[in-house]
Amino acid sequence: MNPAVTNLVLMLVAMQVSKKLDFEDPTTLFYVRLAFVVGQSLTLLIYLFVRFTIVKKNDLTTLKYLDAPNKMAGESESKLVTTTVKDYDLKQIDSAIKGVFTGLAMTGFMHLYMKFANPLVMQSISPVKGALESNIVKIHLFNSPAVGDLKRPFKAAPSILSGLTGGDVKTDKSSIEKAETAGTGGVKEE
Amino acid sequence: MLFKLGAGYNNKIATKFIDSVVPALKENFFQVGVTSQQLYAQDDGQHYSLYASGRLRIQSVLAKIELQARQNLFMWAMELVMSFFLDSVPPPQDLVTIEFTFDEEASEKFDNFIWAVVTKDKMNTFRSENYFLSLTKTSESPKLPMQFVFMNEVSDMNDVLFTKKLSDLLQANVSTLKFLAITDQPVEKPVKIAELKPCKRLILQFALSNSDSNIESIKNLFNYVLNDYLDLIVNRATFRPELTRKVKKTRENEYNKLKKLLDDLKREELNTKKIEEQKKLKASMTPEEQQKFSKKQQERKQRKQLNRQKVRGSM
Numbered sequence: 001m002n003p004a005v006t007n008l009v010l011m012l013v014a015m016q017v018s019k020k021l022d023f024e025d026p027t028t029l030f031y032v033r034l035a036f037v038v039g040q041s042l043t044l045l046i047y048l049f050v051r052f053t054i055v056k057k058n059d060l061t062t063l064k065y066l067d068a069p070n071k072m073a074g075e076s077e078s079k080l081v082t083t084t085v086k087d088y089d090l091k092q093i094d095s096a097i098k099g100v101f102t103g104l105a106m107t108g109f110m111h112l113y114m115k116f117a118n119p120l121v122m123q124s125i126s127p128v129k130g131a132l133e134s135n136i137v138k139i140h141l142f143n144s145p146a147v148g149d150l151k152r153p154f155k156a157a158p159s160i161l162s163g164l165t166g167g168d169v170k171t172d173k174s175s176i177e178k179a180e181t182a183g184t185g186g187v188k189e190e
Numbered sequence: 191m192l193f194k195l196g197a198g199y200n201n202k203i204a205t206k207f208i209d210s211v212v213p214a215l216k217e218n219f220f221q222v223g224v225t226s227q228q229l230y231a232q233d234d235g236q237h238y239s240l241y242a243s244g245r246l247r248i249q250s251v252l253a254k255i256e257l258q259a260r261q262n263l264f265m266w267a268m269e270l271v272m273s274f275f276l277d278s279v280p281p282p283q284d285l286v287t288i289e290f291t292f293d294e295e296a297s298e299k300f301d302n303f304i305w306a307v308v309t310k311d312k313m314n315t316f317r318s319e320n321y322f323l324s325l326t327k328t329s330e331s332p333k334l335p336m337q338f339v340f341m342n343e344v345s346d347m348n349d350v351l352f353t354k355k356l357s358d359l360l361q362a363n364v365s366t367l368k369f370l371a372i373t374d375q376p377v378e379k380p381v382k383i384a385e386l387k388p389c390k391r392l393i394l395q396f397a398l399s400n401s402d403s404n405i406e407s408i409k410n411l412f413n414y415v416l417n418d419y420l421d422l423i424v425n426r427a428t429f430r431p432e433l434t435r436k437v438k439k440t441r442e443n444e445y446n447k448l449k450k451l452l453d454d455l456k457r458e459e460l461n462t463k464k465i466e467e468q469k470k471l472k473a474s475m476t477p478e479e480q481q482k483f484s485k486k487q488q489e490r491k492q493r494k495q496l497n498r499q500k501v502r503g504s505m
Contacts, residue, residue: 060310060336060337062310062328062330062339064328080317081314082313082314082317082328083313083314084310087310087312087313087314094274098274177327180326180327180328181325181326181327181343181440182324183324183379183440183447184318184379185318185323185324185379186319186320186321186324186377186378186379187378187379
């Protein structure tokens with residue numbers, strides 16, 4: 001099923017559940033917090049395990065693609081990225097791990113400072129779900145072959161923001177060849 | 191206290207490398223060391239440089255050592271953490287970059303080209319940090335150890351430039367060599383026409399460490415390059431015209447691109463100057479004169495437009 005749809009369903013369910021829960025009750029609060037901590041640790045564990053397998057596999061196949069220009073940073077031309085499968089995977093997994101910490105900080109702020117307990121319910125399930133649905137985990141944890149949607153470089157999931165951040169990655173041969181010898185490197189920094 | 195420890199460790203790494211390569215340099219070069227008394231220069235706790243000159247075919251060798259900021263523990267820790275969270279901050283590394291510059295006589299003997307063997311690990315950063323590498327094509331090859339790729343302008347050049355001995359040494363330097371490059375183009379992207387002029391050199395970059403075996407394999411590759419490889423390039427690197435055509439084309443393209451950029455800049459500058467001058471002129475005039483002046487300008491504009499239409503009509 002489409003992850004976006006299941007996410008929506010999950011959010012609605014979590015909202016209903018957190019309405020029913022009495023967060024004033026210390027025992028409930030304790031279990032909710034426990035669930036949150038377990039969920040976050042599980043996510044982190046999955047990612048770290050996948051990171052470990054990536055390093056162990058050490059797949060050094062060369063990978064070339066054109067990264068979409070970041071329009072918010074004022075870039076107009078797409079940039080060529082020459083990398084290896086291992087480096088690409090590591091970049092993906094590192095950004096996922098960063099995401100876990102960002103989520104942790106956000107929810108921590110909401111709960112500890114603003115005293116909201118509702119996000120804890122949602123945040124104890126959705127990161128795990130997100131991790132298990134991510135391309136990189138599918139490849140390395142479930143050993144799915146890297147074809148179709150799982151072919152590197154991964155396509156960005158369509159969203160409203162994609163118009164702002166620029167198009168998709170390009171992998172066709174002619175545009176790569178054109179960009180490869182464009183002499184864009186070594187720009188002196190001020 | 192911590193400063194001393196970090197600086198001492200850095201010093202140890204640097205001198206270990208320097209000691210390992212100096213004997214070969216002394217055999218090859220008339221002058222080794224930054225001055226006649228001093229062997230190497232230390233800028234601060236993490237930057238060292240070594241210089242030698244006076245050898246047949248080679249104008250000079252410059253080795254720049256850049257170590258992690260261990261002498262400043264706080265900075266070092268900051269860099270380490272930042273590099274994980276920000277892509278723009280590179281993780282701290284111990285590096286040495288050795289640049290052999292060919293003298294004019296030797297340069298004339300072989301063709302202009304860019305040819306490099308680069309480690310696959312983080313290879314995109316090498317391409318974005320070095321202008322000359324961003325003019326090349328990346329290709330894998332069964333000749334190379336799995337950890338390296340060729341970045342070159344014409345792949346047929348591999349047959350001439352890649353030797354059996356080099357391949358063995360690369361295998362031994364899998365964990366240390368960052369890249370080996372022969373180039374006539376600069377590291378930094380040229381901003382003036384003069385900077386496009388070919389200046390041939392061979393650049394080696396290694397990751398340094400305190401391990402004896404690593405230093406040993408670096409030394410072996412360094413000695414091979416110094417004793418045999420540099421001369422091999424000068425003697426053999428002349429290619430068929432079919433191969434160099436592409437190389438020349440790249441240079442021309444880059445020249446045209448830069449020229450266009452510079453011309454555009456100049457034009458823009460002239461335009462702003464003109465507008466400013468007109469403004470000044472206007473400000474110094476009486477109201478009636480101002481009116482006259484703007485009328486004149488308008489007429490001129492109209493005439494220009496008319497002319498343009500005429501030209502288009504005749505086409």
